[in-house]
Amino acid sequence: MLPSIPPKYFLPLVGLAVSAFVFNTSEFMPIALLTDISDSFGKTPAETGIMITAYAWVVGLMSLPLMLAACRMEPKRLLLAVLALFAAGQIGSGLATSFAMLMAARVAVACAHAIFWSITAPFATRLVTREHQPFALSCVATGSAIAMIFGLPIGRVIGLALGWRMTFFCIAGVTLCALLYLGRVFPRLPQGGAPFSPRDLPALVKNPFVFGNFVLAVTFATSYFTIYSYIEPYLGTVAGFSPEAITTTLVALGVFGFFGSVVFSHAYGTHRRFCLLTGGVGVTVCALLYTGAAALAPALVAVCLVLGMISTLFNVTMQAELLRSTSRAGAPVATSIYSGLFNVGIGGGTALGSFVAGAGHLPSIGLVGAAIAAVTAAYTIFAYLPAVRKYH
Incomplete structure (x- = not known):
């Protein structure tokens, strides 16, 4: 049991968790409302879907340059400015009278997203003592997990009842409520040394833990989203789930994502290697079971739930690894690169899943994901963990 955290530290963490909730909800919201948005502008869902791809690539491409430009700002001012840009982008999305205006507003949201996920983990851990850092990271992860459980369904209900705008x-x-709240409770954090400079990038990337983290971000995201991006048609057409059963399974997957943050907060400090191994090895095993489990509904549901838990556990573990391996000034930049590469992996996994499904091999999509996850597992075992033993 962790010692109690003073309210002056816990209250800002609540604000960051709520912010993580809205950022994650917003990222995937167009997926749930794609048909309605398409009808509003006289386009097909396939034509409108470019806004989802563009969002991911803007985050991937802009994370590092935006963070380098913003890293000299005082932390609290930067956080509030990012929330203000995010809110403005959402308002612009709702007011858009053309698809081009909607795309421009979503680009603004993506830029805010790129910076937010670069600074949230470093800021959360700076709010608390070292012993509470796993708890701080799990708070942010909880906000993300709750978005997967409740954010998308609630957003879809609102959109269907009152319109997507x-x-x-x-x-x-x-x-805006989160902005006002954090403006009140978030403390002013010291800059902590000289600001990060582009000249510091080569040394940052040469750090074996940072470089390894970047490799694992791409391989893990590609393997996971090869499977996850087509989980709905897989459950429906391959496993024969009803629409209601699919919805229940996806909600339960989000719930188990929350459990992943709980496992991290209790295990990372004492079982670091377990948390590191769970990502690559866990997804490899689950992906291999994914195909065979399609014939037995309870087994397939169990595999999906474990995948959801592993996804959150991996993400928070990798952020913790970056924070312990970089300086205070370098942590947001390293996290921004990680976020960008993870989004590259999301795009790659989604594209690979589309290719596999389009070629008529949807029943074998788990095997494809397993092959890529095996790369994550091998790199973790033969490269990353030996560095942990050598330097830590």
């Missing part, structure tokens, strides 16, 4: 307005409203 109202969903974006609601996200903007929650964001």
Whole structure:
């Protein structure tokens, strides 16, 4: 049991968790409302879907340059500015009178997203003592997990009842509340030494833990999203799940994502190697079971739930690894590169899943994901863990 955290530290963590909730909800919201958005602008879902791809690639491409430009700002001012840009992008999305305007607003949101996920983990851990850092990271991860459980379904209900524009307005409203709340409770954090410079990048990347983290980000995200991006048609057409059963399974997957953050907060400090191994090895095993489990519904549901837990556990573990391996000034930049590469992996996994499904091999998509996850496992075992033993 962790010692109690003073309210002056816990209250800002609540604000960061709420912010993580709205950022994650917003990222995937267009997926749930794609048909309605397409109808509004006289386009097909395939034509409108470019806004989802563009969002991911803007985050991937802009994370590092935006963080380098913003790293000299005082932390609290930077956090509030990012939330303000995010809220403005949501309002712009709701007011868009053309698809081009909607795309421009989503690009603004993606830029805010790129910076937010670069600074959230470093800021959360700076709010607390070292012994509470796993708890601080798990708070942020909990906000993300809750978005997967409740954010998307609630957003879809609002969009269907009141129109898709109202969903974006609601996200903007929650964001503005979070901005005002954090403006009140978030402390002013010291800069902590000289600001990060582009000249420091080569040394940062040469750090074996940082470089290894980047490799694992790409391979893990590619393997996981090869499977996850097509989990709905897999459950429906291969496993024969009803629409209601698919919805229940996806919600339960999000719930188990929350359990992943709980496992991290209790295990990372004393069982670091277990947390590191779970990502590559866990997804490899689950992906291999994914195909065979399609014939037995309870087994397939169990595999999906474990995958959801592993995803959150891996993400938070990798952020913790970056924070312990970089300086205070370098941590946001390293996290921004990680976030960008993870989004590259998301795009790669989604594209690979689309290719596999389009070629008529959807029943074998788990085997494809397993092959890539095996790369994550091998790198962790033969490269990353030996560095842990050598330097830590």
